[in-house]
Every structure is written in C-alpha cells, then in structure tokens.
C-alpha cells in the first residue's frame with residue numbers, strides 16, 4: 001500500500017470529545033480515493049459508488065499527523081475498487097481501514113462509461 005497524503009489534525013477536525021472526528025477522516029478518505037481514481041482514469045468525472053464496512057481501530061488527537069494509504073483491489077469495466085488505510089505517521093498505528101471503495105468512471109452524459117484501464121499507471125511513465 002502506498003501512503004500518498006498526510007494530514008495534520010487541527011482544532012476544526014475534532015469532535016466534542018477532543019479526538020479526530022470520524023466524519024472528517026471519511027471526507028479525507030473519500031477525497032483521496034477520488035483523486036487516486038481521477039489520476040488512474042485520466043478523467044475528472046468520477047463518483048464514489050460504494051464504501052464497505054469502516055473499521056475505526058484507534059483515534060487521533062490534535063497535532064497528530066495522519067497518513068492515508070490506497071491500494072487497488074481490482075479494475076472493473078467502468079469501476080475501480082480500492083482499499084484504504086489511515087494511520088498515525090509517527091507511530092504507524094492503524095486508525096481506520098476500509099476494505100472496499102468502489103469508484104465509477106462517468107461519460108459526458110453522467111452515465112457509467114468504460115475507463116479502458118487494466119492496471120495501475122504512474123504519471124511519470126505517461127510523460
């Protein structure tokens with residue numbers, strides 16, 4: 001799994017108990033999955049279709065650095081299935097895992113469209 005993004009837990013990211021708000025972490029993960037998919041599909045018109053069980057395993061507090069990792073489970077015809085982990089950058093403790101996030105490629109009409117991709121591509125190899 002590659003950890004692409006780091007987030008610094010700020011006061012506005014906390015819940016009333018003073019730990020990282022789960023909804024904030026899910027928003028970060030959804031954006032991470034969307035960006036990953038846009039880069040893979042070379043198309044910015046994509047949507048999140050499905051997110052499987054979410055396992056919150058530990059918490060984070062203000063000042064922690066959280067890193068977000070993404071891995072590809074499979075390339076479908078119009079979809080890409082990802083898995084995700086959020087962990088504490090300094091301790092490597094897992095904060096959350098999501099086993100399946102299904103992202104769908106859309107055509108100009110807003111309907112699912114084949115993306116034509118079968119494997120992970122790296123932008124540097126396209127240049």
Ligand SMILES: CC(=O)SCCNC(=O)CCNC(=O)[C@H](O)C(C)(C)COP(=O)(O)OP(=O)(O)OC[C@H]1O[C@@H](n2cnc3c(N)ncnc32)[C@H](O)[C@@H]1OP(=O)(O)O
Nearest residue numbers: 030034046047048049050076077078079102104110111112
């Ligand atoms: C990044 C964001 O924040 S996006 C905002 C939040 N997301 C949204 O608003 C999406 C709203 N949903 C939609 O617009 C529609 O449901 C669509 C366009 C995503 C899909 O429409 P559908 O009629 O379900 O499309 P369709 O049945 O062709 O499925 C498309 C792909 O999704 C997969 N899929 C559909 N439903 C599911 C599901 N419940 N679980 C897993 N995969 C699914 C299909 O297997 C298919 O993949 P494949 O072509 O690789 O085999």
